[in-house]
Amino acid sequence: MPIKRLTADERAAALADLPEWESVEGKRDAIVRHFAFADFAEAFAFMTHVAMLAEKADHHPEWSNVYNRVDIVLTTHDAGGLSTRDVALAHAIDAIVE
Amino acid sequence: MPIKRLTADERAAALADLPEWESVEGKRDAIVRHFAFADFAEAFAFMTHVAMLAEKADHHPEWSNVYNRVDIVLTTHDAGGLSTRDVALAHAIDAIVE
Numbered sequence: 199m200p201i202k203r204l205t206a207d208e209r210a211a212a213l214a215d216l217p218e219w220e221s222v223e224g225k226r227d228a229i230v231r232h233f234a235f236a237d238f239a240e241a242f243a244f245m246t247h248v249a250m251l252a253e254k255a256d257h258h259p260e261w262s263n264v265y266n267r268v269d270i271v272l273t274t275h276d277a278g279g280l281s282t283r284d285v286a287l288a289h290a291i292d293a294i295v296e
Numbered sequence: 297m298p299i300k301r302l303t304a305d306e307r308a309a310a311l312a313d314l315p316e317w318e319s320v321e322g323k324r325d326a327i328v329r330h331f332a333f334a335d336f337a338e339a340f341a342f343m344t345h346v347a348m349l350a351e352k353a354d355h356h357p358e359w360s361n362v363y364n365r366v367d368i369v370l371t372t373h374d375a376g377g378l379s380t381r382d383v384a385l386a387h388a389i390d391a392i393v394e
Contacts, residue, residue: 238356242347249340258336262360 203227203279212285219288222271227279228260229288233268233295241266244294251290257283301325301377310383317386320369325377326358327386331366331393339364342392349388355381 204212213219213229222228235241241263248270252258260271272288274281302310311317311327320326333339339361346368350356358369370386372379 238347239351242344242351246340246344249336253337253340258363260360260362262358264358265356 201274201277201281201283203274203277203281204285209280212280212282216285216288216292218292219272222273226273228271228273229280229284230269230271231288231291233270235266235268238265241268244268247294248291251294252287255283255287255290257287259287299372299375299379299381301372301375301379302383307378310378310380314383314386314390316390317370320371324371326369326371327378327382328367328369329386329389331368333364333366336363339366342366345392346389349392350385353381353385353388355385357385 213221216229219229219231222230233241233244235244245261245263245268248259248261257274260273262269270291272284273279274283277283311319314327317327317329320328331339331342333342343359343361343366346357346359355372358371360367368389370382371377372381375381
């Protein structure tokens with residue numbers, strides 16, 4: 199069964215539970231969170247943890263890193279926007295840094 | 297001693313030895329290489345290798361990853377542009393994938 203894009207109501211409810219994530223500006227239906235760590239080593243350790251989660255879930259982020267900063271964008275290409283997979287991965291990522 | 301930005305001649309000579317790297321478009325003095333791997337696991341394994349090199353050299357890339365693709369931008373903020381550190385890191389990164 200193909201993954202479905204969240205409805206507007208589902209999206210709003212999901213984002214209410216993800217206060218650190220915001221909608222990506224522009225036309226894409228995606229969410230982003232910006233992280234800052236003490237240094238590169240801590241940032242990359244975090245990325246490694248996220249990479250394991252993502253691979254296990256077979257759902258991967260679009261992300262970038264500059265020294266101690268990591269930006270993670272989540273969306274589901276197969277759904278053409280935000281899906282439950284993104285919501286689940288966002289919660290799992292939040293749990294790493296909490 | 298602060299790290300110096302390459303002169304135009306030094307830059308041209310360095311890039312002639314780095315055929316896979318190109319100048320970043322726009323006003324930044326930086327170089328970029330685009331990588332593609334079989335899948336996310338291979339891409340992230342490569343990133344982990346680069347992260348170790350970068351940390352050891354205390355010179356870090358600006359990079360992004362989407363599934364099997366990795367884009368790496370190198371520049372030296374302290375020098376205001378490309379320096380020997382970027383050239384050295386580019387060669388070390390090339391050696392991983394050769």
